[in-house]
Amino acid sequence: MVYNQKKNTDLPFYERLNRYLHTLQFQFPDTYPSETITPPPWTVKLPDCNKSLIRFNKTETNQTIIKKNFHQIMSHFQEYNHIYTDASNTENGTAAAFTTASGYNSCHKLSKASSVFSGELTAILKALEYTRSHDNGKTVIITDSLSAVTAISQLYPSHPILILIKKELHHLQQQNKTTHFVRVPSQMDEIADRLARDATDIDELHTITRTAKFDLKQIFKEMIINAWQAEWNLSKSKLAEVKKTVLPRKIYSLERKQQTIVTRLRLGHTRITHSHLIDKTQEPTCEICHCPLTVKHILIECEAYNRHRKLHGFPSTLAELLKEGCNPSQLIDYLTDIGSVNEI
Incomplete structure (x- = not known):
């Protein structure tokens, strides 16, 4: 390579990183491809996201008050199909799940590199895909992830799963289907939470092997720290x-x-x-x-x-x-x- 011929030239960062990862025998996981939103994002109507329950501190507020306000919110969605979504991360990996009011459950295991945030987005994405083919036209998705609900409201998302969610929302709008989001405290989402937590222990469950590039940062950090720690353990300082x-x-x-x-x-x-x-x-x-x-x-x-x-x-x-x-x-x-x- 040209860098080998110029010994006094510093290697570009990506080349130094690539060589270092090679010495660590790191294999890049399958990642979501970089793609732009089609159609343009300003043509996709931002979904209605109800986050009013965040004003209650779940550790200081009586649970009866939170449940009362939750049921008051849901009273506006009596004709809607209710879907609860959640994700879980354990030592066995990350999993996403959703459950409907009619009793339909869906679980998906993610790659071990995936973060809980990516799991929450995956659960919402799978719920939207289910909605497009099974729904009666009106759906409310209930999730305990404030970060996911906030991210969905972005006009120009960069996370690959968020882009896929935007596409699904556009397809639903073209079918004249209405989708709302409600953010609730974690104790209001127990069934989906249990499904996602149990799914991390099921080896036979189909795994979504693709990983968001955003999740690789934590992998690199842990890998470099582990390599550094191994060298430090041999130090005589x-x-x-x-x-x-x-x-x-x-x-x-x-x-x-x-x-x-x-x-x-x-x-x-x-x-x-x-x-x-x-x-x-x-x-x-x-x-x-x-x-x-x-x-x-x-x-x-x-x-x-x-x-x-x-x-x-x-x-x-x-x-x-x-x-x-x-x-x-x-x-x-x-x-x-x-x-x-x-x-x-």
Whole structure:
């Protein structure tokens, strides 16, 4: 390739990413093709979406009040075919389902890469496809996904399943069929929720193998973190001894000086142990133990400070002392007692 001939030229991002994915032996899943909406989006009437129940906090509002308002909303749709949709994501994957008032149930398993949002959209899409061939002309789709209902109202959607939903809505409009959407709290959508949750455990269920490209971001993130973690597990650095994961660490509410002390201890590089590299002097040794002076020796090993460690309740290992979520005040108080807090 031309990049191999120009060694001083940085590779484009897509080429670097492609090579990195190749080293990880990543296989791209089948994705929805990129397509535009036909007909133009401004010719497709935006559906009526009732989101009035979001004003109720389900944890603070009496369920009787929520149900009363729900039944009041549904009283305007007595002549409509009611369809409940939902999606579920478990360790076994993602599934979408819908159920009708007449008792018809439909479940669809999605690829493991699919998000719950894509599952919610898939459930709505399948409900609309069912409506086009079975409905009497008026349908109300009840869902507990506020994000899905909000996305359906977009004039220019970019999610591939949203585009398919827009097409289905246009077909229904051409057939003079009316479709409304009602967003409800999750407890009002129990049957569809149970169907979707159970569907994730059914291996024989037909799986929709296509994945929305929007869902690949999370796959890439998890894959890169896992690869990074595998390399980190082999690291011999001082930080790797106390920080077992590459995930972001907890930020403590400390003064800048205190935060600096804790960070330097975790890195294993402090003024008292590493200033000789700058001063061009000999590596420091413990005057009592006559061994190299390190953070581990100061905090765990030096016999001169055993009483102080016991007083402050220090654990027996450095990994336990400096682990994620350690007590910074405990460390600083100990260093203050032994007179080393200003040497870190």
